[in-house]
Amino acid sequence: xxxxxxxxxxxxxxxxxxxxxxxxxxxxxxxxxxxxxxxxxxxxxxxxxxxxxxxxxxxxxxxxxxxxxxxxxxxxxxxxxxxxxxxxxxxxxxxxxxxxxxxx
Amino acid sequence: xxxxxxxxxxxxxxxxxxxxxxxxxxxxxxxxxxxxxxxxxxxxxxxxxxxxxxxxxxxxxxxxxxxxxxxxxxxxxxxxxxxxxxxxxxxxxxxxxxxxxxxxxxxxxxxxxxxxxxxxxxxxxxxxxxxxxxxxxxxxxxxxxxxxxxxxxxxxxxxxxxxxxxxxxxxxxxxxxxxxxxxxxxxxxxxxxxxxxxxxxxxxxxxxxxxxxxxxxxxxxxxxxxxxxxxxxxxxxxxxxxxxxxxxxxxxxxxxxxxxxxxxxxxxxxxxxxxxxxxxxxxxxxxxxxxxxxxxxxxxxxxxxxxxxxxxxxxxxxxxxxxxxxxxxxxxxxxxxxxxxxxxxxxxxxxxxxxxxxxxxxxxxxxxxxxxxxxxxxxxxxxxxxxxxxxxxxxxxxxxxxxxxxxx
Numbered sequence: 203x204x205x206x207x208x209x210x211x212x213x214x215x216x217x218x219x220x221x222x223x224x225x226x227x228x229x230x231x232x233x234x235x236x237x238x239x240x241x242x243x244x245x246x247x248x249x250x251x252x253x254x255x256x257x258x259x260x261x262x263x264x265x266x267x268x269x270x271x272x273x274x275x276x277x278x279x280x281x282x283x284x285x286x287x288x289x290x291x292x293x294x295x296x297x298x299x300x301x302x303x304x305x306x
Numbered sequence: 307x308x309x310x311x312x313x314x315x316x317x318x319x320x321x322x323x324x325x326x327x328x329x330x331x332x333x334x335x336x337x338x339x340x341x342x343x344x345x346x347x348x349x350x351x352x353x354x355x356x357x358x359x360x361x362x363x364x365x366x367x368x369x370x371x372x373x374x375x376x377x378x379x380x381x382x383x384x385x386x387x388x389x390x391x392x393x394x395x396x397x398x399x400x401x402x403x404x405x406x407x408x409x410x411x412x413x414x415x416x417x418x419x420x421x422x423x424x425x426x427x428x429x430x431x432x433x434x435x436x437x438x439x440x441x442x443x444x445x446x447x448x449x450x451x452x453x454x455x456x457x458x459x460x461x462x463x464x465x466x467x468x469x470x471x472x473x474x475x476x477x478x479x480x481x482x483x484x485x486x487x488x489x490x491x492x493x494x495x496x497x498x499x500x501x502x503x504x505x506x507x508x509x510x511x512x513x514x515x516x517x518x519x520x521x522x523x524x525x526x527x528x529x530x531x532x533x534x535x536x537x538x539x540x541x542x543x544x545x546x547x548x549x550x551x552x553x554x555x556x557x558x559x560x561x562x563x564x565x566x567x568x569x570x571x572x573x574x575x576x577x578x579x580x581x582x583x584x585x586x587x588x589x590x591x592x593x594x595x596x597x598x599x600x601x602x603x604x605x606x607x608x609x610x611x612x613x614x615x616x617x618x619x620x621x622x623x624x625x626x627x628x629x630x631x632x633x634x635x636x637x638x639x640x641x642x643x644x645x646x647x648x649x650x651x652x653x654x655x656x657x658x659x660x661x662x663x664x665x666x667x668x669x670x671x672x673x674x675x676x677x678x679x680x681x682x683x684x685x686x687x688x689x690x691x692x693x694x695x696x697x698x699x700x701x702x703x704x705x706x707x708x709x710x711x712x713x714x
Binding site for chain 1: 317347349350354364365367368370371374598599602626628633635674675676677678679680681683684702706
């Protein structure tokens with residue numbers, strides 16, 4: 203299992219265990235991380251699994267066009283390290299990564 | 307205190323339960339769901355859920371969230387009757403349940419075929435987890451599939467099955483795919499892409515019956531031809547689940563009729579999502595939408611109202627469908643649009659269609675153009691209509707620059 207940490211909108215930090223192969227969003231919603239609604243279920247259309255990567259960003263896969271565009275043109279404030287967690291597959295390389303939930 | 311009772315744990319019912327707590331409602335919240343599965347995302351059922359035999363349902367919220375938020379989730383329990391005078395429900399488990407406010411979030415059910423053969427083995431619909439598991443279990447044996455109905459569910463399934471190497475035909479009575487759900491231009495592009503994946507698309511085709519032997523489907527008869535099939539998927543639309551509301555004597559008008567704050571003809575009963583028809587915020591025209599966005603945004607608005615801040619529902623509708631690798635997205639409503647502007651890729655493929663009514667932007671359809679879609683949702687919410695040339699160009703950065711300039 204891979205350890206991931208989320209900073210919930212309240213500021214609360216939670217460490218969870220994620221299975222390689224699932225998305226970071228699925229791992230987070232399964233664990234009940236607050237602020238990740240994932241309304242579209244991982245289809246990269248709703249931007250409600252938006253997080254900023256605080257640590258471990260170098261290990262993340264590159265963004266594809268749909269994720270980049272969805273983030274760039276959402277009404278959310280996008281940061282340099284913004285990602286849609288439904289588009290990130292959990293792998294051993296992500297162990298120790300820290301995500302700050304943007305929330306809505 | 308009996309609190310708020312929600313019937314249905316789909317996208318809308320589940321969102322409402324969670325949003326009530328977010329809005330500060332502290333009374334009892336009970337969710338009664340006839341579906342025995344823990345509340346799950348429906349769109350993946352036709353796609354990722356089919357990929358591997360052991361793919362799990364994707365929970366809408368973790369079980370822990372229901373416990374933490376003190377939401378009483380009762381699964382596999384059907385509401386038998388609504389006693390409005392005493393504000394009491396009788397349930398299929400023999401118990402009863404009182405409510406202060408009742409919310410019907412009962413969704414839709416698959417429209418059934420009226421031609422013979424719909425009850426043969428190998429004929430499936432696809433709406434619930436149970437449907438999806440049955441279909442998934444049949445896939446390893448399937449070789450030839452006929453999809454009846456050229457709507458979103460049928461086309462998503464057709465693309466998924468073609469992707470597995472099966473022979474797939476889509477049979478649609480209307481002269482084109484996606485009926486009133488998408489414009490003709492987009493429907494043609496979708497047909498082109500499906501055909502490119504090896505799917506045989508037969509529009510304008512009358513269905514006679516489904517034929518079989520020994521109880522198992524063997525084909526689909528259309529006009530003077532029989533398409534061989536060992537698996538048939540029926541996707542011919544959905545009907546609002548309004549039997550409880552009808553029996554309770556609530557006003558029905560293309561689903562459960564509600565007002566701008568989603569209240570039915572009984573002031574203590576509300577309805578939301580696929581099962582409810584509501585007045586358009588601008589025209590007042592009654593409409594019923596079947597989408598995740600409509601269900602969840604109505605749930606968020608209703609949670610505010612029930613928590614004490616009366617909030618009419620007024621979100622911009624949006625929708626998506628993943629058909630193979632193609633992502634079709636729609637912002638706004640196509641109904642009533644008078645003219646449209648198309649935007650194409652440098653290779654000449656249709657990328658987006660901007661729909662106008664009385665010179666105002668009312669809807670935008672896009673294919674694999676996520677940035678334009680996200681921006682369209684913001685432009686529609688703000689009532690902004692870009693210059694025609696910008697829409698024709700379809701460059702989201704230029705459109706955004708014009709939008710931002712107009713907002714300041």
